[in-house]
Amino acid sequence: MLRLRLLTWDVKDTLLRLRQPVGESYAAQARAHGLRVPPAALSRAFREAYGAQSRLLPNYGCSQGLSSRRWWLDVVKQTFRLAGVHEDQVLTLMAENLYHDFCSAHNWEVLPGASETLSRCCRLGLRMGVVSNFDNRLESILSQCNLRRHFDFILTSEEAGFAKPDRRVFEQALRLGGVPPEQAAHVGDDYERDYRAARAVGMHGFLLRPAGQGPEPHVPPEHVLPTLGHLLARIEKG
Incomplete structure (x- = not known):
């Protein structure tokens, strides 16, 4: 032993x-704001946004003085932008909601x-x-x-x-x-x-x-x- x-x-x-793929969660959030964005497109966009952010600011940007919350909000907004959503007010709301959603057992x-x-x-x-x-x-x-x-x-x-x-x-x-x-x-x-x-x-x-x-x-x-x-x-x- x-x-x-x-x-x-x-x-x-x-x-x-995760209970469901990231793209599905993001698409549900978009629907709650009256937007139709395909989950597959959001999954691809998330991988691209997450990868770029991780290369630019590794480990949530800790060594560059960024908070992980700010790091994630930027990733979420960029994900939606890459999938064709550009309204700043809606992007901010969806990013805040998803940041909190992914903190729960939901x-x-x-x-x-x-x-x-x-x-x-x-x-x-x-x-x-x-x-x-x-x-x-x-x-x-x-x-x-x-x-x-x-x-x-x-x-x-x-x-x-x-x-x-x-x-x-x-x-x-x-x-x-x-x-x-x-x-x-x-x-x-x-x-x-x-x-x-x-x-x-x-x-x-x-x-x-x-x-x-x-x-x-x-x-x-x-x-x-x-x-x-x-x-x-x-x-x-x-």
């Missing part, structure tokens, strides 16, 4: 997922097995924390989805000032957890940002890779989780 004292967790697509759902796995890990006496490339809305989202109670700390990239796979995020998490890296493991769905980055600081790593996605060639099978329910068996085997 692995001698673990701390488990850290990614959130998006590891513990929580837009997020807990992945199958997440609550049960977290509860079982707590019963084992493991300390647990979140390490996520998310903004400061995450604590509220986790609370509304009834997951916050499982964690000793929540470390977002906005709070840390660095985004995964930067090793400094994991080093901060280890300090918050009060354990050396060899007594900690990280669970996530992204090979570079979660699995490889955690192992680079000496932590153990588990990669959530649902069946059908195909194997990750650089990850030993015993480090791969077809479902979150496989985690406890992997820890006990390790």
Whole structure:
């Protein structure tokens, strides 16, 4: 059995997922303002706007003095502009509404097995924390989805000032957890940002890779989780 004292967790697509595609949520918001914009067009526009903003102002523009709220409002407005909506007053209203909507459980759902796995890990006496490339809305989202109670700390990239796979995020998490890296493991769905980055600081790593996605060639099978329910068996085997 692995001698673990701390488990850290990614959130998006590891513990929580969006209830519907971003384009659908944006299209519903547009309809509420009397606008008909195809969800597929909004999905494409969002990917373009989000990508451009992330390259120009990485990690929500923290190092450039921007707030994550302002960062997201700009992304939403640019998404609608790229999809053909240009009225400033409507853009501002829709951006504010969507920013608040994505802070609620209305837009997020807990992945199958997440609550049960977290509860079982707590019963084992493991300390647990979140390490996520998310903004400061995450604590509220986790609370509304009834997951916050499982964690000793929540470390977002906005709070840390660095985004995964930067090793400094994991080093901060280890300090918050009060354990050396060899007594900690990280669970996530992204090979570079979660699995490889955690192992680079000496932590153990588990990669959530649902069946059908195909194997990750650089990850030993015993480090791969077809479902979150496989985690406890992997820890006990390790």
